[in-house]
C-alpha cells in the first residue's frame with residue numbers, strides 16, 4: 516500500500532518506476548480494469564460491497580473520456596476504495612497526459628478495503644504515476660493547498676456527508692487551476708448535489724456537458740478565478756433554487 520505516513524506521500528515522484536512504454540502501460544491499465552470489473556477485488560469488506568461503492572464501468576469510462584479530452588497533467592481524486600475510478604483516471608493520464616503526469620489520491624480508510632485499491636494501482640505499474648494520501652480529505656486538502664499543490668482536474672467520491680463534500684469542494688475550488696474541471700460522482704444524493712449547487716450558484720462553476728448517459732456531473736471552474744461579493748449571495752439549496 517502507499518506510504519503509512521501521509522506526509523511521505525508528498526515526496527517527489529519517481530518517474531523511473533513507470534514500467535515499459537506508454538502503450539504497454541495503457542494496455543496494462545485496461546487489463547487491470549477489465550479484471551477488476553470481471554472478477555472483483557481479492558478481498559471485500561462484505562457481501563456486495565464492491566458493486567455498492569465502486570463507480571460502474573460505464574461511468575468510469577465517462578470519467579476517463581472527460582479526462583482524455585481535458586489532457587490534464589495533474590489530477591487529484593478523493594475516494595480510492597477498490598480502485599475502479601482511480602484506474603480509469605490513470606488510464607487517461609497514461610494515455611494523454613505528459614510524461615510527468617501525477618495522480619494524487621486521497622483516501623482515509625484504504626485499510627478498511629484491505630489495501631485493495633492501492634494493490635490494483637501498484638499491480639498495474641502505476642506506483643510512480645499515482646500517490647496515496649491516507650488521511651481525511653478535509654485535513655489533507657488544506658495542507659496540499661499550503662504546500663502549493665495545483666491540479667488541472669479533480670474527481671470527488673469520498674465522504675458523502677454534506678459538510679464534508681462542501682469542504683472538499685471549498686478546497687478544490689482553490690487547488691484546481693482556474694478553467695480546470697471538478698467531476699463528482701453521486702449527485703443523485705441531495706447531500707452531494709446541494710454542496711455542488713452552492714459553487715454553481717454562487718461561484719461561477721459551469722456545468723460541463725457530458726454526451727454519454729452517466730451519474731457523474733462535471734463543472735468547469737471560472738477563469739480567471741472570481742471571488743463573489745457577500746452581498747450577491749444566492750440561496751443554493753435544491754428546494755430554494757430548483
Ligand SMILES: C[S@@+](CC[C@H](N)C(=O)[O-])C[C@H]1O[C@@H](n2cnc3c(N)ncnc32)[C@H](O)[C@@H]1O
Pocket residue numbers: 568569570571593594595596597598599600601621622623624625628650651652653672673674675679
Ligand atoms: C464510494 S467509495 C469510492 C469509490 C471509488 N471512487 C471507486 O470507484 O471504486 C468512498 C471512498 O471514500 C473514502 N472516504 C470516505 N470518507 C473520506 C474522507 N473524509 N476523506 C478521505 N476519504 C474518505 C472511503 O475510504 C472510500 O474509499
